[in-house]
Amino acid sequence: MFWHYFLLFLFVLCTVFVLISENPVHSVLFLILTFCISAAILFIFNVEFLGLIFIIIYVGAIAILFLFVVMMLNVKINSFISFIKVPFILFLSFVLFLTLFYFLNGLFFYDHNVITFESPYKIFNFLIDNLGNIDVLGQILFNNFLSCFLIAGLILLVAMVGAISLTLNYRSERKNELVIRQLSRSDNFLSFFK
């Protein structure tokens, strides 16, 4: 049970470092660490699919978007920390720690007999309940809620079209290289230097 508190403490510590670190790139890196720790907490709760999504989507993709935002906004160092005071941040993090502590404490010890497998009777419980989170999600999503899945695909398609049409400026003629001409060039270019 020690590791739960260790992860919780580390989570709040990384959140504090996201807020009080002066370099915005460092705070993005601490944000990635926060996502990883929350994925570990979700793994402890047997929510493997959400933990994997946290690692794949948030760490793999959203963190890159945050890095792009940091690069694009061109935030100077010390511009943010000056008007938000550090004791205020520490107070907020202490409140966050207390709420997370009381909230997760009940969750951690809700299935206390199941989580600590000490007697063979409890191992028998595990053997009965051997269906994982991902199995359950796959069977229910693709057997019962297939139409919702297809609507999700349409929503992703709309998101892709919307992102392209927002950022791309359409132009009638675009200067592209002709791939065939590029590939069919002989290497006279190199023989020029010889």
Place this chain on the structure above:
Amino acid sequence: MILFYNELTKISCLFIFSLFLAVIILFLSFRLSTHNPDTEKLSAYECGFDPYEDARNVFDVRFYLVAILFIIFDLEAVYFYPWCVSFSLLNIEGFWGIIDFIIELIFGFIYAWEVGALEWE
């Protein structure tokens, strides 16, 4: 679930071992090496003079577009994962549903290709 816990215990042992190993290596390399800090050593190594401007440049929004397209395809890959795990327990509708999902994905990809969202001028 017992299988999962066994695997999780091994992976967490590996994580803790790597954490302690990284801390030990960092501490030893910080502790055993000699430190002679100097103003010339601590200044920026950039061709002899101080840099004029910040290292971060404002760049094109098209990088952002590539990242957003990456996120969308990543989310679609996330949907494939529970399908692959529970493939043997699905109906025939589940199979054709994922085929339809792939076709929607291919439509989006063809649109991005034809409009030229992935091309650089």
